[in-house]
Amino acid sequence: MRFFGYERKAQDGEARLGVLHTGRGDIRTPAFMPVGTAATVKAMLPQSVGETGADILLGNTYHLMLRPGAERIARLGGLHKFMSWDRPILTDSGGYQVMSLAKLRKMSEEGALFRSHIDGSEHMLSPERAMQIQTLLGSDIQMVLDECPAFPATEAEIEKSLMLSLRWAVRSKQAFSAEPGQGVFGIVQGGIYPHLRRRSAEGLREIGFDGYAIGGLAVGESQAQMFETLEAVMPHMPKDRPRYLMGVGKPDDIVGAVLRGVDMFDCVLPTRSGRNGQAFTWDGPLNLRNARHAEDTMPIDPDCRCPACRQFSRAYLHHVVKANEIIASMLLTWHNLTFYQDLVQALRDAIAGGEGARFEKSFRARYTAEKSVESVT
């Protein structure tokens, strides 16, 4: 039997090197979690996701509750067995997608009443139901249901929303029925207002969670605003619990956030960009659709260990991107997930060596050198 808990191995400024122990295995932190929305990391076999170095992936409660359904997944033996992934899975609570994807019918103290974007069927997502679904899925890290205000929002709107989220956090914690080795995370809200972030963090600490996420960022604010918010909230986050920055982000976002004390990340960027013909490199992103790659016999990155770089030229990738071939999504997703895992490994190495600040400086210099930057949507 293994228990859930965070172990800090080293500290370098605010940056932390650690291990998050779960019943299904250890997660090396800082960690990047690939997004497996509908029980699949798009365009990847789960074994390949593991080969990139991912210790954990993320599943989306909203998508899974609608299709194929949480009760059905439970009858089929849980999400891990269903999607053939035996390492840890973190599930979100569904709140963010209810706001962004569903036709919202009514938000109340009870929860969110909405219609499915797939078939129009009506569903109620309450804090209790969100936890029940995550338990049915067999999630190793479960997230409380919170309300996610849009950006920009007024201070009053943010405050009202975070107070509702705190009441929901109490109910979520009460509804969480842990198996040994599973944990539940609270989510700090408060927009870009330091005193609201502090109130949210303190409220969640009083309830007591196994980890603390920072929500409501990467919703349209600048990177500078995001980093300022992280600096404001971090003093109020427990040092003995993992810290998870939800939905972030670009490689330079991740480096900056790790240097400010974040341990965990998830983002669709490497997978979605891969399906759009874009590849991340240490010299900045590449758009393989660009005609300048049409006869380039070099791989994306000669030092990369992924199949796209070991077996194929930029010219080939350009061709299959232009021809909308599935192999383009497969190879570029694999490459991008490998890059993100290599990035967090490099961050872990840097923190272990007390070289975090130096790493950030050299990373930024190379990543943003003007010659190599191509737009990534």
Place this chain on the structure above:
Amino acid sequence: MRFFGYERKAQDGEARLGVLHTGRGDIRTPAFMPVGTAATVKAMLPQSVGETGADILLGNTYHLMLRPGAERIARLGGLHKFMSWDRPILTDSGGYQVMSLAKLRKMSEEGALFRSHIDGSEHMLSPERAMQIQTLLGSDIQMVLDECPAFPATEAEIEKSLMLSLRWAVRSKQAFSAEPGQGVFGIVQGGIYPHLRRRSAEGLREIGFDGYAIGGLAVGESQAQMFETLEAVMPHMPKDRPRYLMGVGKPDDIVGAVLRGVDMFDCVLPTRSGRNGQAFTWDGPLNLRNARHAEDTMPIDPDCRCPACRQFSRAYLHHVVKANEIIASMLLTWHNLTFYQDLVQALRDAIAGGEGARFEKSFRARYTAEKSVESVT
């Protein structure tokens, strides 16, 4: 240095077990060639195609000449290097796609003038250009340019067309500049008219080719008509050369054709059906979209060695098919190509043991048992 040539290892009735030697390796016959139209077998990495047991794959001259272009592929080191596949490749001549995909401008003694279906650009495909393109690609087995009449066509139309194809076959053979280990195949036409098939076959034998394809079948005629045509043409095919039935077919088509003396096949059915949610099994095809699979914890085939069957349930495949996830195309394509390779391996084993007729009977009984058949488009 290895030379091109067919070696017959065993004969069982009309069915033949053999090896086709090429400069890039041996092809065990009967052989099924996965279709890699645009320098990719759709939804598969080339290494995975090899793991299914394929000794050779097919590339499409028409698609590759238009995008990325034959001269470009030559500059990039040839098709094998471009697409990361070092075993043999057979290329068609482009004639069939000019008829079925392009906007045909003018058919003449010289060749076919057409507009690209991609960008409307005008191109001339003559016998000489078809061979030049295949040489630029580095194809191991090159096909003569022929005219492919639509089905149904009158006897007079078929006869006129096959006489043109014979004149083109002479020019194609003259234009073929073999590297050692490469070969060129003629294509027998003649529709479903035995005397025209015979004339075509005899004309091609006079020219002399390394192998003989049977074209103009699987274009709408019944399976009985196809088998009758094979029986009519086979006595006029050289015994010391491989025989390739183009564009065929369903598993039962392949079994019947092998029993009638065919050595090689290509077809988009396993790959295209995989992308449409359909799986081939020894008990007939399955449509994974069907709701009856939604909670079925069994794999497609518990005895199959492919990743779809080793790691996933029918319930999971049903889910990802319904959700239009890329992994559905990846897994079902892999399964179907594995099934087709296992089918030709079973045929090779049956012929080696003198059990071809018995194999066909037991295959048909199981494959077409009513309980298990679902429609495959």
